[in-house]
Amino acid sequence: MSAKVLCSTAFGPHLELFDVTGPALERYADRHGYELLVAHDRLSRGRPPAWDKIVMLHSLVARHDLVVWIDADALVLDGAPDIAGALARNRFLHLVEHRTSRGRVPNTGVLALQGGGRSKRFLEHVWAQRRFVHDRWWENAAVNHVLGYRQVRGVRPIATSQWRGRVGFLDRAWNSIPDDPSARPHVVHFPGMPLDERLHELRRHAALV
Ligand SMILES: [Mn+2]
Numbered sequence: 693m694s695a696k697v698l699c700s701t702a703f704g705p706h707l708e709l710f711d712v713t714g715p716a717l718e719r720y721a722d723r724h725g726y727e728l729l730v731a732h733d734r735l736s737r738g739r740p741p742a743w744d745k746i747v748m749l750h751s752l753v754a755r756h757d758l759v760v761w762i763d764a765d766a767l768v769l770d771g772a773p774d775i776a777g778a779l780a781r782n783r784f785l786h787l788v789e790h791r792t793s794r795g796r797v798p799n800t801g802v803l804a805l806q807g808g809g810r811s812k813r814f815l816e817h818v819w820a821q822r823r824f825v826h827d828r829w830w831e832n833a834a835v836n837h838v839l840g841y842r843q844v845r846g847v848r849p850i851a852t853s854q855w856r857g858r859v860g861f862l863d864r865a866w867n868s869i870p871d872d873p874s875a876r877p878h879v880v881h882f883p884g885m886p887l888d889e890r891l892h893e894l895r896r897h898a899a900l901v
Contacts, residue, residue, distance in 0.1 A: 695757040696776065698726035701744045702764040703734060705887055710764040712894040717768055724774040726760065742830035745800070746819050753811040763801040765882050765890050766867070767897050772878035775804055775866060783860030784810045788867035795846030798839060798859075800832040801881045802867040814838070814855055829884075 698721045702710035714730065721728035729752070735744040745761060752759045760775055762768060779786050787803040789796050805811040821834035829836075840853030849856060868877035870885075870893075880897050882890040 696724075696726045696760070697729055697752055697756045697758070698760045698762065699729045699731075699748055699752060700762055700764055701731040701735065701741070701748060703732060703741050703744070706741070706764045707732070708887070708891060709894060712891065712898050713762075713764055713767045716770065716898065717762060719770065720768045720772060724776070727756075739825050740830055742832075743819075743825070746815055746831050749805060750812060750815040750819070753805050753807050753815070755807070757807045759805045759807060759811075761800070761803050761805075762879065763881060763883075765894065766801050767880050767894050769878060769880065769897070775802075775862075775878075778862055778866065779804055780860045782858070784808075784858050785814065785855070786860040786862050788862045788864050790864065790867075790869060790872040792869075792871040795843075796841070796848050798832075798836050798841065798861075799867050799869065799881070799883065800835050801869075801883055802862075802879050804862075810858070817855075 700717065718728060731748055734741065735747040749759055749761060758776060784806045785803065787798050787800060789798045818831065818834045818838050821837055824834040824837065827833040838853065839856045839859060840849050840851040841847050842851050844850060864872055865874040865876055865878045868874035868880050869883060882893045
């Protein structure tokens with residue numbers, strides 16, 4: 693059992709994305725001493741593939757000290773430091789909160805979870821948010837809801853959440869998206885775009901690393 697694990701899933705049309713992002717993910721795992729686990733089979737029955745992320749994370753937080761997730765449509769750039777160095781000890785979950793025209797929006801494309809019971813309970817709570825199963829943003833919508841984010845003249849953290857105070861927010865360099873880009877990204881991510889555009893952007897960036 694390794695202390696640090698890096699994981700992702702790629703299934704169906706996302707395999708094409710993973711062809712571009714997978715090699716960089718492997719290099720990153722090697723460079724910083726992560727065990728790399730990538731699932732190519734479906735893990736959650738009866739839910740869209742995005743929910744496989746929650747199943748995979750739930751199984752891994754029971755067995756590792758640190759579980760890092762990076763989406764198949766996100767490219768780790770060579771030279772990115774170990775994300776473990778950006779994490780606070782007293783925060784069980786770290787991710788980027790984007791500032792976009794939609795508001796303040798946490799993004800689950802890149803996240804880090806401490807191993808242990810709190811992360812496990814959090815993921816179970818996220819899984820129980822059945823109304824978001826077919827949401828446009830899938831599990832990300834459920835995570836944001838659980839963290840107390842609501843749509844009130846833009847998305848923002850206004851509802852009470854027992855979890856939000858224990859979330860650490862990473863610099864946007866860790867999840868640089870076209871709507872909220874970092875000047876010096878560690879990870880570039882292309883959410884909410886047609887597959888061919890994502891593929892084009894990922895290939896363009898992969899050619900530079
Ligand atoms: Mn994504």
